């Protein structure tokens with residue numbers, strides 16, 4: 145059902161940000177409702193283009209999309225975000241707005257336009273086990289919120305913002321250029337239509353303050369290093385009553401002394417003795433879910449890998465569980481006692497005798513070559 149976003153914009157997977165932007169502008173202009181006069185197919189196409197660009201045009205969302213495809217909303221990105229307060233028109237205006245103001249005489253009224261707040265990023269460091277098994281975490285973030293003192297108006301307590309004298313509250317100014325009427329956002333009030341005479345001291349007239357806030361989040365099991373969890377509405381406050389942005393929590397996972405991670409699989413290196421390798425043995429192996437017994441067959445080579453099914457990490461996307469890979473390595477003793485030395489030599493002599501007929505030594509093979 146869902147068409148590939150790259151395909152929609154007609155760009156290759158490795159397209160640069162500039163290439164994506166260019167492709168979007170071209171297509172959006174072509175299919176813009178103002179030009180296609182209510183053509184249904186074009187309208188659908190226009191929506192599709194905007195949806196694709198709202199993801200590919202944002203580096204964070206793009207990398208999530210690259211990783212998870214259309215399932216990426218499972219990471220917490222939902223469709224509201226695509227057609228939310230920062231909907232098609234505002235993304236569009238940011239990019240092509242001026243061109244259209246010129247073409248269509250400023251059809252859009254930007255007075256008191258609701259503007260969604262900025263997204264905020266925070267880094268959360270987790271222990272290996274916390275990331276693998278999931279955990280509830282509380283931490284502190286800094287984000288811009290609405291000023292409590294003035295309630296976000298920016299005007300000193302007891303006063304109110306007044307109508308902007310430059311634009312008479314329209315938020316935009318008009319002027320003629322040749323036969324066209326051009327509109328621009330009023331630079332005195334930045335489009336709000338209001339002016340502030342006495343600024344609120346707490347926020348210096350901005351209506352917004354930066355503050356620390358405790359956030360508690362549920363980290364689902366299986367998140368990996370550099371995973372991003374999105375928490376809706378916990379970013380900076382919006383302007384003119386716009387929705388707040390989102391909080392992007394970037395997960396950093398600490399290294400573990402025993403467990404290493406390879407996607408959903410866990411790798412553990414185990415050291416065994418020469419005797420265990422030759423004769424075989426049952427060894428105890430640590431897993432994320434407790435100790436497991438592993439049967440080493442006789443004649444196990446160093447570097448051999450054993451798979452413990454479903455002892456890996458649960459995928460936060462499709463709930464599938466990976467395996468644990470046990471790599472065994474033969475540990476060569478660095479110091480031996482005199483008795484050990486004797487026994488090893490004896491072992492060697494017997495081995496030479498026993499194996500003589502079974503396989504020729506390397507020197508015999510070389511000799512054969514030159515005969």
Ligand SMILES: [Zn+2]
Pocket residue numbers: 291292293294295296297298299344345346347348349350351352
């Ligand atoms: Zn204030």
Ligand SMILES: [Zn+2]
Pocket residue numbers: 308309310311312313314315316330331332333334335336337338
């Ligand atoms: Zn103004």
